[in-house]
Amino acid sequence: MALKLPIYMDYHATTPCDPRVFEAMSPYFTEKFGNASSRSHQFGWDAEEAVETARKQVADLLCASSKEIVFTSGATESDNLAVKGIAEKYYERGDHIITVVTEHKAVLDPCKRLEKQGFKVTYLPVGSDGLISPDDVKNAFTDKTILVSVMMVNNEIGVIQPIEEIGRVCKEREVFFHTDATQGVGKLPFDVNKMNVDLVSLTAHKMYGPKGVGALYVRRKDPRVALAPMIDGGGQERGMRSGTLNVTGIVGLGKAAEVARADIESEHERIFALREKLRRGIMDRVADVYINGHETKRAAGNLNVSFAHVEGESLLMGINDIAVSSGAACSSASIEPSYVLKALGVSEELAYSSIRFGLGRFNTEEEVAYTIDRFTETVARLRELSPIWETA
């Protein structure tokens, strides 16, 4: 099979919609266009039935029950609803939240806003491997702690936090535990009870579904979790999230969940093998390459590496037929090294030299082989041109 360029290897940013998902969604754009809240006719009933099927598909992926799934516009909204919704509902019980410096901005920024409103937030530091320990959480509890929020899989370095163990210490203290599992759901086995989580954020477009739709799992018993809504209106989603449901998107999210669950193990194995081939190929052929984040406790599809003496941005400019990300993010005009890599203690130079490869469902062996060749050649060429490399 001929290699098709450009190659997509940025699955942490977004994933293509699986054709099976697209096919399931298709009728809901046109003939099945009803409003799921319309109770008086077939169009509404059909839409509602489709939404409830999807709710069950998402719940099954998490080993949860349907009533615990609240549909949202994506993980950013789910994170906001979890963090601010708990804060507003339970502020009389306490005003302290624990999270981690390497969280996604969709968790960190709501926490910052709550600080302005008088809440106290502990931002736990991570080790050089990007991980925290359950004891770090234990030691940060105060009598006023109402929420702990720790992501499952980091979106830059792919490291997997010990969610089950952190959940256990939260349960002992009767503190609510939220996890942003956007990069983990559908890729790793997930069981809300086994993992001791009370709130879980996810989004369709990171698991081969469409953009603009996601969900928040909200535990209904042991303990029952209540949330202050962020969007008021028609009272959809049991009042937790008003607004006409995105039926088409929800059907897509449900189908994506079903597809992911059916193949979760074999897909993990296949993607892990591709990632290992990529990792070994690069490490064997390029000198001075450093892996960012824990070597083994990481998502199968993630490889985040720094190529010393080469700027990530220059590397990306030299390789325009492979879509990956660099660890330098453009934030309002300037290029800043990633705050996640900084938190690991990675030097500024190596942070600027970092590349995030995100492998997924549609990558092939041929693409990985081509990627190894392209990076090897391009790094060598850039280093030859680099005065820093000559003297190194």
Ligand SMILES: *Cc1c(COP(=O)(O)O)cnc(C)c1O
């Ligand atoms: C992508 C991502 C988000 C944001 O999800 P959206 O659906 O795009 O709002 C939040 N958290 C993590 C970890 C992500 O990877």
